[in-house]
Amino acid sequence: MLGPHDVGHRVVVRRRVGVRADRPVFSDILGELVDLTERDLTVRTVERVVRVPRAEITHAKRVPDRRRPTATETLERVAAAGWPAPEQARLGEWLLRAASGWTARGNSALPLGDPGRTLRAAVDAVETWYADRGLPPKITVPDPVGGRITVEVTDRGWTPAPPTLVQTAALADVTAAAGAEIEVRLDAAPPDAWLAAVAGYKGTLPDAARRIITGVPLARYAGIYAPDGSPIAVGRGVIADGHPEWLGLSLVTVDPAHRRRGLGRAVVASLARWAAGAGATRAYLQVEERNTAAVAMYAPLGFRTHHAYVTWTAPPA
Known part of the structure; x- marks a missing residue:
């Protein structure tokens, strides 16, 4: 059991919260121990302050202090800000995203940091959150920070999508390697022809898709257009709030002809x-x-793989 010397440290507390089918039901609380008396413990989680009566506690111990985010976690947060799902919620420090099913990035949990509960309970909560919205539960797991999550979802029978590469480059290298300039129009808002080109590449564009595409105020919508105004090549670039050093590139596509x-x-x-x-x-x-053709296109511009991620999907209920 915890003592006065544990106040101010991170702890995990298991408590009995009820009975189901004649069996006890337990819940875990993860956070900072802020107070301890003869009758209860008080724990500050990432979401709230919880007072737990000692009579409900079955187990409690100190856990390691929170670590600093890795470079992978930092860049994943930048990328999430550049592709903002219209519905977002927090599960501790995890990010839950929903966008009517348009793109895996917009409809998956991003499990970075402390979810404020045990891993098993966190994945349970992800399943419930997406099921409540009529969406298949998904978790995007970056490598190498998500090893324990991969084990958990594998045990549950979740299936992985093919890996996605997150690549980075210095802007100076990109512009230096571009070669001869081709006239490209940059718009502060996406023209109808630009949106039509993206719809042809991504399928239909529901309202949630348009909200993602236009969700970052500082953005440019690049297009190369034929004389009749039809788009030949398009792309989106954003600089998300709070991340002024990063340009996020997406939806770069060229007409097959x-x-x-x-x-x-x-x-x-x-x-x-x-x-x-x-x-x-x-x-x-x-x-x-x-997508080896796209990877080959970006390589001469200086893009190299920073890390990869895999999006896992839960089996049908």
């Missing part, structure tokens, strides 16, 4: 020049590992 002409690189380079002028110094993007 116009590929292998350097248009995709021209779109990326134009967004890099805009972002550099706004004070950014680095860029990131996310590309499926199996």
